[in-house]
Amino acid sequence: MTELALEAVRQELQHQHEVLLVRLDEWISNMERRLQKPPPLHPHVSIPEDDSVEHGSPDALLSLDEEPIFPPTLNGGSKSFIVEEDRDPSAGLDSYTLAKQQGSRIDTLFKSKTEEASLTAPAQSMTTSLCPTLQKWCSRIVGSLFCEMFFAFVILTNSIYLGVQMEVTASQGQDAVNNEITFAVLNIFYAVVFLLEVCLRLVAFGPRAYFFATSWAWNWLDVFVVTSTWVELLVGLMEVEGSEGLSNSNLRLLRLVKVSRLARVMRMLRVVQYVKPLRTLMHCLVDTTKSFVWSFLLLFLMMYVFGLLFTDAVLDYIFDQQKQAHGQAPDHEQLSYFFGSVASSIQTLFRSVSNGLDWSEAADELEPVGFIWVWIFNFYICIITLVLVNVLTGVFCNSAIKAAERDHEMVIQNLQQNKKDFKALVKNLFRRIDDAHNGLITISEFEKHFDDEAVRAFFESLEMNASDAWTLFASLDADGDGAISLEEFIDRCVQLHGPARAVDLYALKQGQVKLRSEIQKVFDLQKLMQSSKSAQASATVRSRAAAGDLQYLIAKTKSAKSEDSDPHLTV
Incomplete structure (x- = not known):
């Protein structure tokens, strides 16, 4: 046991x-x-x-x-x-896969909540259900390139039409324009097209976004132009059908409405955004307005100070001459014209520096007052033309450059264009290295063209310097299969271009x-x-x-x- x-x-x-x-x-x-x-x-x-x-x-x-x-x-x-x-x-999952899974879970949860809300919500009326569809349809029309180009063409032709109409009015009179059926048809056509544009944009963006969003100034201008155009048409129609008294009573209103033609011409500035050089100039001009106001104020202050000095000296000289002449008024007409008052002195100083007046004439008129005043006037010309104008020019140039850099849409367009040009250069380089024309670059082909001056200069311009061909080839070969395709070559050149970024x-x-x-x-x-x-x-x-x-x-x-x-x- x-x-x-x-x-x-x-x-x-x-x-x-x-x-x-x-x-x-x-x-x-x-x-x-x-x-x-x-x-x-x-x-x-x-x-x-x-x-x-x-x-x-x-x-x-x-x-x-x-x-x-x-x-x-x-x-x-x-x-x-x-x-x-x-x-x-x-x-065993990486961050990208986890992020994709998390995004899928969020989308699924959001869709489920949306479906629950749609099931519990009361049934909407037919009119309410049609609004999102109509808004989506209008948004597609307004956002299309054809729509933008069409309305830009209409604005340009309307500006030309207003010029032709004004020229006919100046040469043949207002009656010739009123009696011409062509002008009436064109007026109705442009009024209908402008009204259609405003309605499409209003439905697509919504009232709040249309009147109070980023482009609210242009939108209010469009509404004013459309309203004034239709008022002008109605007044013209009443003049044709109505009596003489009605025409006289609405004459003042018609003249005020015709001022809106200037607003129609101003709409042509909206077309500037479709032309890149004009858009840059317009944006810089608007952005430098603040600098222009302060610069003009500084120039006015300097002219005001020198104007007081010259006016005081000239008036003292004239009064002394009158006392010495015992009541007889000496002939100082030109001197009084240039410096007889503060306003005339400021006007003379402004014309002297803006090529509106030969400043030597004003300086010669100061010789009887005293030789020192001639040199003070010369000093003023030197300060304004050589110092102040150059400083203001530098300020304007700096403001214009910063304004161009702050233009978000223009920056995006420049980046897209630069990227497109860069890819074109990379494609040309790829075709130059690919001797076999099979769409792949091998290490043998890369070593063969590595010592080429044009190829090395291109890689140096990209700041992709390497001591040997294999190091650079390994950097471009992302998948490590020993061959570089065109897409792989472009992507790696874009990634390796320039210094390391913050990301x-x-x-x-x-x-x-x-x-x-x-x-x-x-x-x-x-x-x-x-x-x-x-x-x-x-x-x-x-x-x-x-x-x-x-x-x-x-x-x-x-x-x-x-x-x-x-x-x-x-x-």
């Missing part, structure tokens, strides 16, 4: 020893597979800001997003000895943080593996010691049995 128990204990210990070795092998295999997997980049990982990460503290890194993996144990406790892979659904530096920083965290995780796993190996060694030693003790007990039991069975030893 004792032998059977001892044999059962021996078999159980041997079985536990084998199971422990199998589990340890599985755990080590799982660790190796886990280390070979791409690092999971969880969006909810938070890197500690303390020194524990930098000094490689295991506790700090283990608390990032997953629990520590414990070594195998003999008992079946809660801490499993097998690494459960993919416990987290996001394990590139930030991406590099984020990559370093993630790499550091993953390296720390590997370090922690290595420590866990070492501790598990130590635990396994201790368990092996304990099992062997237990087995030795068991063998000793068995031997002792056998010796005791042999003593009991031998009667001579008992005696």
Whole structure:
């Protein structure tokens, strides 16, 4: 009976020893597979800001997003000895995949909420349901290139038509224009087209966005032009049908309405936005208005100060001459014309610096007053023409350059055009290097053309300098297949063009943080593996010691049995 128990204990210990070795092998295999997997980049990982990460503290890194993996144990406790892979659904996924999944979940949730709201909302009327469709239809029409070009052409032709109508009025009289059926038809045509444009834009943008959005000034001008055009047509129609008294009573109103023709001509400035050079000049002109006001104020102050000086000196001279002449008024007509009052002095000073007057004539008139005043006038001309005008020119140029840089639409157009030109240059370079004309550049072809001056100059202009051909080829070969396609060549040249941008530096920083965290995780796993190996060694030693003790007990039991069975030893 004792032998059977001892044999059962021996078999159980041997079985536990084998199971422990199998589990340890599985755990080590799982660790190796886990280390070979791409690092999971969880969006909810938070890197500690303390020194524990930098000094490689295991506790700090283990608390990032997953629990520590414990070594195998003999008992079946809660801490499993097998690494459960993919416990987290996001394990093994990169940040881009996780972001795509999160976006899909958000879209699904939003669609479900929208469907619930549509089901619970009361049924809308037919008129209300038609409004979004009508607005969408009008938005497509207004946003199309054909619509923009059509209305721009109408505005240009209307401006030309107004000029022709005014010329006919000047040469043949107002009656010739009123009696001509062609002018009446054209007036109605332009009025209908302008009204259609306003209605389309009003429905497409909505009343609030149309009257109070970014282009509110142009929109109000359009409304004023359309209203005045139709009022002019109605007044003209009443003049034709009505009596003479009605015509006379509305004559003043008709004259006021005709002022709106100037507004119609001003609409031609709206066409400027479709021509890039004119748009740049117009935007710079509008943006420099503030600088122009202050510059003109400074110029006026200087002319006012010098005007006071010259007026005071000339009046003193004239009064002295009158006293010396004993009441006889000397002839100072030209001097009084130039500097007889503050207003005339300011006018003379302004004309002298704006080529409206030969300033030497005004200076010669100051010679009887005193030679010093002639030099003061010369000093004024020097200050204005050589100093102030140049300073103001520099201010205007600087303001114009900044205005062009602040024009968002123009900046976008410049970037798109520069990118298009850059891609065209890259395509030409690709065709030059591709000797086989198969759409691929090999390392042999690249090395052949690497010493070409034109090719090296192009890469240097892109700030893509390399000491050898292989380094540059490896930089352009994104997929690493040993050949560069046209799309790959263009994309890599665009990415490597110029110095590193802020987004590139930030991406590099984020990559370093993630790499550091993953390296720390590997370090922690290595420590866990070492501790598990130590635990396994201790368990092996304990099992062997237990087995030795068991063998000793068995031997002792056998010796005791042999003593009991031998009667001579008992005696």
